[in-house]
Amino acid sequence: MKNALEVIVTSANQHKETLVTDFILKLNNIAKVYQRGGQSVRVLNAINLEVTWGDYLALMGPSGSGKTTLLNIIGGLDCPSSGSVSVDGTDIAELSDRSLAAWRTSNIGFVFQQYNLIPVLTALENVELPLLLFKMRKDERRRRALAALALVGLTERSHHLPRQLSGGEEQRTSIARALVTDPKLIIADEPTGNLDAAAAAGVLDLLGRLNGELRKTIVMVTHDPDAGRRAKRLVRLYKGDLNADHATAEVA
Amino acid sequence: MRFLPLVLRRLFRNRRRTLLMAAGIAVAVFVISALLAVERGFATLISSADDTLLNVREKGLACPVTSRVFDSYLGSIASTPGVRSATGVLRGLYTYQKKENLVVVSGVDYEAFRKLKSVRLVSGSEQAFLARSDAALVGAPMAARHGWREGQSVAFVEGLTVTVAGTFVSADKSYDAGVLTHKGYLSRLQRDEGKSTYLIVGLSDPGMVSQVSQAIDTGLANFPKPTKTQSERASRERELQDFLEVRRMLGLMVAAAVLVSIFGAANSVSMSVRERLREVGILRSLGLNKFQILCILIGESLAVAIVGGGIGIGLSALLLATDRTMGGMIPLGLRASAVAMVAGASLLIGLAGALLPALRATRLPIVDCLRLAD
Numbered sequence: 001m002k003n004a005l006e007v008i009v010t011s012a013n014q015h016k017e018t019l020v021t022d023f024i025l026k027l028n029n030i031a032k033v034y035q036r037g038g039q040s041v042r043v044l045n046a047i048n049l050e051v052t053w054g055d056y057l058a059l060m061g062p063s064g065s066g067k068t069t070l071l072n073i074i075g076g077l078d079c080p081s082s083g084s085v086s087v088d089g090t091d092i093a094e095l096s097d098r099s100l101a102a103w104r105t106s107n108i109g110f111v112f113q114q115y116n117l118i119p120v121l122t123a124l125e126n127v128e129l130p131l132l133l134f135k136m137r138k139d140e141r142r143r144r145a146l147a148a149l150a151l152v153g154l155t156e157r158s159h160h161l162p163r164q165l166s167g168g169e170e171q172r173t174s175i176a177r178a179l180v181t182d183p184k185l186i187i188a189d190e191p192t193g194n195l196d197a198a199a200a201a202g203v204l205d206l207l208g209r210l211n212g213e214l215r216k217t218i219v220m221v222t223h224d225p226d227a228g229r230r231a232k233r234l235v236r237l238y239k240g241d242l243n244a245d246h247a248t249a250e251v252a
Numbered sequence: 253m254r255f256l257p258l259v260l261r262r263l264f265r266n267r268r269r270t271l272l273m274a275a276g277i278a279v280a281v282f283v284i285s286a287l288l289a290v291e292r293g294f295a296t297l298i299s300s301a302d303d304t305l306l307n308v309r310e311k312g313l314a315c316p317v318t319s320r321v322f323d324s325y326l327g328s329i330a331s332t333p334g335v336r337s338a339t340g341v342l343r344g345l346y347t348y349q350k351k352e353n354l355v356v357v358s359g360v361d362y363e364a365f366r367k368l369k370s371v372r373l374v375s376g377s378e379q380a381f382l383a384r385s386d387a388a389l390v391g392a393p394m395a396a397r398h399g400w401r402e403g404q405s406v407a408f409v410e411g412l413t414v415t416v417a418g419t420f421v422s423a424d425k426s427y428d429a430g431v432l433t434h435k436g437y438l439s440r441l442q443r444d445e446g447k448s449t450y451l452i453v454g455l456s457d458p459g460m461v462s463q464v465s466q467a468i469d470t471g472l473a474n475f476p477k478p479t480k481t482q483s484e485r486a487s488r489e490r491e492l493q494d495f496l497e498v499r500r501m502l503g504l505m506v507a508a509a510v511l512v513s514i515f516g517a518a519n520s521v522s523m524s525v526r527e528r529l530r531e532v533g534i535l536r537s538l539g540l541n542k543f544q545i546l547c548i549l550i551g552e553s554l555a556v557a558i559v560g561g562g563i564g565i566g567l568s569a570l571l572l573a574t575d576r577t578m579g580g581m582i583p584l585g586l587r588a589s590a591v592a593m594v595a596g597a598s599l600l601i602g603l604a605g606a607l608l609p610a611l612r613a614t615r616l617p618i619v620d621c622l623r624l625a626d
Contacts, residue, residue, distance in 0.1 A: 077537055077618045098541045105539025116534045116622070120265040121258070130538045132254050177538075 023086075024184060024217050025051035025074060030083035032069050032240075043069045045240045046083070051219060051233075056211040058231035059221045065237040067221040068189055074219060075108050075187045076100050088184055105133045109178030111207075113190035115170040117162040123149060123173045124158040130181050148176035152206055168199025175206055179216075186210065188220040192227055204230050255544065259551045273520050274560035277598055280513035281564025285586060285594045287506050289572060290499065292585040298488050300425040304458035305368060306465055307487035308338075308451040308472075311480040320447045321477055328471050329453055334464040336456045339364035340448030342439050346408035348398060355394065356430035357412065359438030368454045369424055371432070376402045376418015385437050388414035391428040393583065395419040412441055425583045426488070452484070513601060525549055525609040532613050533621030542614040549610035550603065557602025561595050568594075 032044040043066045051057055059067045072078035073085060076092050085092050087107060095103055110116075117126045128145040136144075149158050152172040162170055171191060178186050188207065192200035204227055210216040211232075220231060228234050236243040263270045308329065310319035321340070329338045342359040362382065365371075374392045380402075381387045390400055400406055400416050407413040414433050422428045439445045455464055465481040472479045482490075489496075525532075535545055572584055613621070 072619050075537070077622075098543075101536065101539050101541035103539075104537065110537050112622075114530075116530065116537075118258075118531060118534065120262045125261070129258070129535075132258075133539050 022052050023050045024053045024088055026086040028084045030073060030080045030085065032073065033081045043240050047242050049242065051217060054215045054217055056218045056232040058228040058234045059237060060228050060234060061237035066240045067237050071187055071189050071219065071221050075110060076104050105130060105181065107184045109181065109183040109186040111174050111178050111186065111188035111191045113193040115174045117170055117173055119162050122159050122161055123154060123165065126173055127177045127180050130177060144180055148180040151179065152176045167195050168202055171195060171203050172206060179210065184217065186216050186218045188218060190221055190223060192224050200224065255548050259548055259555055263552060263555055270556055273556045274563065276513055276516050277557055277560025277601055278563035280510050280601065281561045281594055281598045282567045283506050283509055284597060285565060285568035286571065287502055288590045288594065289568065289584040289586045292587060292590065293583050294492055294496065294499065296425050296583050296585060297492060298485060300423055301485040301488040303483055303485050304455060305484040306453035306461065306481050307484045308453060308468060308479050308481045309487065311478040319449055320444065321451055321479060323446050323448055325451060325472055325475065329451065329468055332464060332467050332471055334455055334457055334460045336454040337364065337367050338451055338453045339368060340435065340451050342435050342444055342447065343449040344438060344442055346410050346412055348408055357438060358427060358430055358432050359435035360432055361435050368452050369422060369427065371420050371422050374419045374421060381417035384415055384417065385434055386413065386415050387417040388431050388433040389418050389420045390416055390431050392419045392421050393429055394431065429583050525613045529613060529621045533618050536618045545614050546610050549613065550606045553602040553606030554599060557598045561598025564598065565591060565594060
């Protein structure tokens with residue numbers, strides 16, 4: 001396990017030494033308005049949020065409260081109608097489409113509720129996929145992908161296609177893929193939403209280790225109170241407003 | 253290039269769809285290249301005709317192949333100013349074993365014929381040909397097609413039997429793809445004694461084509477069968493006119509087939525892209541930019557087009573290898589430029605099919621790609 005960590009983590013500790021700011025993520029007055037059927041629908045209202053390096057933040061709230069929209073904006077998958085998003089000092093709203101794509105590759109690891117693996121690729125190939133965007137030798141790419149799979153306990157399943165994996169294994173594969181580029185921020189959108197209790201616990205254990213051992217900053221949307229309790233901080237959204245921000249120990 | 257394995261893997265793991273799309277393109281490419289090969293065959297037949305020779309046929313016939321002129325005209329023609337020499341050729345269409353094996357047999361007065369048309373023997377000898385009344389010189393492509401050898405007796409369905417005295421190639425490809433035999437022998441069998449299908453006239457001055465043509469026709473105007481004299485090339489074009497009309501019709505049908513193929517490929521790719529909106533969203537969330545995704549989607553389509561185009565061209569090559577003369581009538585041929593054109597057309601089918609749906613997919617916001625696919 002130690003070797004696998006060493007292969008994957010090239011920058012987690014360096015981040016702390018070269019910090020521009022204590023905050024990896026700063027949201028400043030983020031609002032999002034969609035045009036639907038000729039009407040404006042306001043999904044987020046002036047959200048302000050700061051996340052420090054190594055934090056583990058859970059975003060909770062009822063359906064339609066804007067959690068996923070906020071997560072998409074943080075990950076650069078969607079853009080805010082107003083306000084600014086700064087990740088490690090970079091205002092991502094200022095980036096061009098092409099620069100934003102390159103930025104996502106290096107800085108963000110996504111974990112989706114639906115796993116979102118490429119069905120025709122094996123677990124190993126799926127994990128290797130983001131590394132194609134880096135100038136990296138094939139053997140190095142393979143070494144890192146295998147290390148990431150080892151980290152999530154799927155070495156034996158590396159040559160299986162997604163349809164040959166259980167839900168929990170698919171989600172662990174997607175976590176390995178999120179991790180393999182050693183991103184600054186891992187964004188997880190209801191990572192346990194499609195899993196049974198045992199598989200969900202395994203995935204939450206894994207996310208906890210990524211945060212605890214690799215010091216990965218994690219922002220997670222969840223409906224699951226148990227998942228929320230495992231985070232260091234809990235933020236609640238209600239109808240597009242940030243309702244409360246607590247350390248989870250406080251909540252408990 | 254670094255996404256090539258992803259492109260190939262997707263194609264390989266969706267084998268059925270890949271094969272069906274490639275088969276559609278292969279059929280279109282095969283039809284185009286077959287048409288181009290026929291086109292080339294017609295062009296060869298026409299261009300190998302001699303512009304400096306005249307061809308005298310019966311006037312006013314809808315089908316020039318049925319022309320019959322009297323050999324007695326040769327005397328009048330020989331005395332026309334500007335004429336160097338002349339000879340008659342009697343032609344007949346014969347069937348060898350199967351109805352699709354058509355062979356044009358030309359009966360010639362060999363000595364006179366050789367003064368006007370080039371005949372280079374590949375095997376056998378002129379002596380052997382001249383020694384037997386039923387002897388035949390066979391065009392090398394025709395001999396190769398049927399495996400005819402020297403000394404072999406070849407019997408045609410219509411009752412004509414010839415003995416192969418040798419094989420030849422001629423600059424005039426209309427003879428190259430057929431059989432030469434003695435005119436007397438053929439005319440007796442066809443009950444066409446004293447007649448020819450056409451007369452070949454050599455000029456002492458190649459620049460006098462129109463004057464001599466006019467003089468020949470005027471001189472023969474009062475004979476039982478008036479004649480139409482023109483350059484051999486013009487006569488050949490007239491002879492092939494009906495085929496050329498068919499070729500034009502075929503061209504239109506092929507254009508329609510290619511369009512249907514393009515729409516079919518476009519529809520397949522469009523459906524494939526639509527089904528993969530989530531994948532487009534995933535790839536973009538991983539950091540691939542729009543151009544890279546466009547390359548992947550179009551690359552897949554182009555890879556299918558390359559496979560389909562390769563199969564289509566391969567099938568055409570196979571057809572040419574097994575039948576270079578289209579039943580003995582037309583010397584089929586595919587030039588490198590035609591192959592390049594067909595290969596380009598198959599790539600165009602792939603590109604045209606993929607471009608619009610791929611552009612549409614990459615223009616969708618990432619969140620819509622992920623959401624719409626749910």
